[in-house]
Amino acid sequence: MKFFKTKTRKGKRVLEDRAPKVHENDKTAIIVKGGHTSDIVTKALTDLYQLRKPLATHMKKKNPIHPFEDETPLTKFAAKFDTSLFLFGSNSKKRPNTLIFGRLFDGQLLDMVELRITNFTPSSEFDVPSPVLGSKPCIVLEGTAFETDPTMKRVGSLFIDWFQGPKLDQVRLQGLESVAYLSTDGETISLRVYRTILLKSNTTTPRVELKLMGPAIDFKMDRKKLADDSLFKTAQKQPKELNPKRRKNTTEDVMGNQLARIHIGKQKTDDIQLRKVKALRKPKEKKGGETVTETTESTPVAMEA
Template identity: 45%
Template sequence: MEALDRVVKPKTKRAKRFLEKREPKLTENTKNAILIKGGNANLTVTEALKDIYALKKPFAVLYKKKNITRPFEDQTSLEFFSKKSDCSLFLFGSHNKKRPNNLIIGRMFDYHVLDMIELGIERFVSLKDIKNSKCPEGTKPMLIFAGDTFDLNEEYRRLKSLLIDFFRGPTVSSIRLAGLEYVLHFTAMDGKIYMRSYKVLLKKSGCKIPRIELEEMGPSLDLVMRRTHLGSEDLYKLSLKQPKALKPKKKKNISHDVFGTSYGRIHMQKQDLSKLQTRKMKGLKRRPAAKMTEEDEGINPKKSKSI
């Protein structure tokens, strides 16, 4: 049994709070990522890890020391680092003659590797090479995916889901216009993935809606897909399963149209219209003279019959 697997009883209040944060919750915390540098990482891979860490902060942990490991051959070290840092996403950078400028992006499920995709860097422009203003730390990006390959190919479809998980940031309940400052654009074309980062500029347009311009901010990467390690369909469906407490309760006799309007169906018994209470008006009241005539008309036939 490993040191991280055994049951640990907290001795201080700080340790107790730390363990409570790691307990399962109905609404999970924002996913954190670990960025690990391999044993033979070159300058290009190191700068790429630093720039992606700058985009991902504060929900990321950067390991500055080199770690000699091969994720596609042995995943135990990645799972150990994931459990130690409480991170469900990882990015591993390495460089060798067979696979130069290599990035491996992946995610965990229950501290075990679920999906892992290897990407090669063919062109890289760092944040410091583009002399423009940058977005503040912790800005939530807008993600744009272009290209039919992301929907037609299974590996690219899983890569799209993985990139959304990696860069989406915290879940927010409301959005303000001034907070939309940052765009991440991914294009799949001719067997390559082009990653571009832009800053959104809101300029005067003479009306309430501002004029939008995009200014390249960096980093910029041209990537090519290499090896893949994808989880099975059953394990992937299990990772997407939600607890019953989060599922909305189905309400009977309520339907919605395409515009979101709610319609309710009410079941009523058949009404007796003779007992229906209508509005009382003086003009509808029967007068004494009318009552006398009705009584006289009702008595005459009875007298005739008796006679």
Template identity: 35%
Template sequence: MMKLKTPSKKRVLRELEKREPKLVETGKKTLILHGTKTSNVLNAVLAEIYHLKRGSALKYSKKNENVRPFESGGETSLEFFSLKTDCGLFVLGTHSKKRPNNLVIGRFYDHHIYDLVEVGVENFKSIESFSYDKKLTPHMGSKPFFAFIGEGFDSNEELKHLKEVLLDLFRGEVITNLNLAGLDRVYLCTAVSSNKVFFTQCAIQLKKSGTKVPRIELVEVGPSMDFIVRRHRQPDDRLKNQAMKTAPDSTKKKVKNVVNDQIRGKRARIFIPDQKVGNVALPHKAKGVKRERREAKMKDEETREPAGKKQKDNGN
């Protein structure tokens, strides 16, 4: 039998507890790595994504030849990196003649590849190419807005899938309370065509409007690029069902035989046991019967005592 080794150091135990499955995820780390061959444009794109995800990303600078997510057997190295770094997302940059400036964005579940989206990068502009007031630079820990413009994000399956992956990639840590001052940027995603999306980042600038509500202006701070959707792979149904499971609400008490119907509303079934009124025997020692017998006995004693005395006096 295999022996289960428990960590002897507290530091190792705390690290293992962090990697345990959680009912509610608060954030995902992103793994950024290079493929067999990359270009200068891809190197700059990966560096910009790492800059936007600072604090929740891990970047590998070496080239990886055996990483091919869309090919059978090519995802083994990625799953090993996910197990090693405990990352839930990855961004892979590859460059070839058939697919130049190729970017693969994917998600993991239980250290296995969940889904994949492959896009090509065109018209890339880095943050350094934009001129703006440096006070508008997004601060560390701020939360972004997302604006998806275009009907393709609701009707096209490829763009819908890209929307889900981008939201999961840039949303950062999940929090419950937020200061409005921390909402200082917005990501704009515009569907230009059925497979082309314009992506950029803008800073939010508040101007005076003469009222209590300020006037909002957007200042493009970069980076900006065009995404050409090439290939995508939806998650497997079995794996998707496992990933979508939610923990039952322990605080909510389950009510039996109650159904919520959208048309009829809340319905319930009531079970009434058989009363068996005719077959139920009355108890022998009822309180009312005892009281009646006691009162009748007392009356008999009162009536009998005077009669006995009279008969005794007449005999004498």
């Protein structure tokens, strides 16, 4: 890792902003056009850029890059703009209308997936207003492949990083203005973006309807380059400050209630001083067949058998 020294206050602030932190900055993305693109690829890059704004940088000049042969140019662009996600679009006779989604870790390539567009409908063809700039979408992954197939698990994680938007502590219901819906049958991946519409209902919670906002894209996976398990596990590590020490003998149920277990020593009930009442007095047997109950010295009581 290279260390830079600055002579200005602005440069110092830039380096401090890029330095590792306990609470990292929101993930930003860079969108790059290849040496040859089609109208479909250009519109798809623009629509995906609109979903990432303002956490994205769109480079509109053409760059003759081949990421699967050499990813160095993309990593240099990412280091220049301080981004951890990238999207590369290109078009060729052998690989028509392809989008490459990727992410970086510590300045090196982590995951990269090449998806070929088989069906595309831009958002301009839908008469639905766009959400507020910088709003946080709701992400839905549907399909057993996202849970069982190791490759699709990584692809689903990559899409979550791409669409998650800024990190927030709380989100009000009116703030969820869009839904990014991803489904797969194991071979194709479908992306649909909906606009949420809140309608009146008989309860305090409004009735929610979804209206297709676009873009609507169908992908087919071509090539992939995924990090090994050890590097991916390293990328998932979190600082110790974010993982507070777990209190012993405490658990949490599904409702978030804290449950605790208390361990106490053996109780000596024979030595406990209790009030001498008749119900707690033990009877004593005598030779005559009579039983006499223990009493205090001042008020003896005798009972017949």
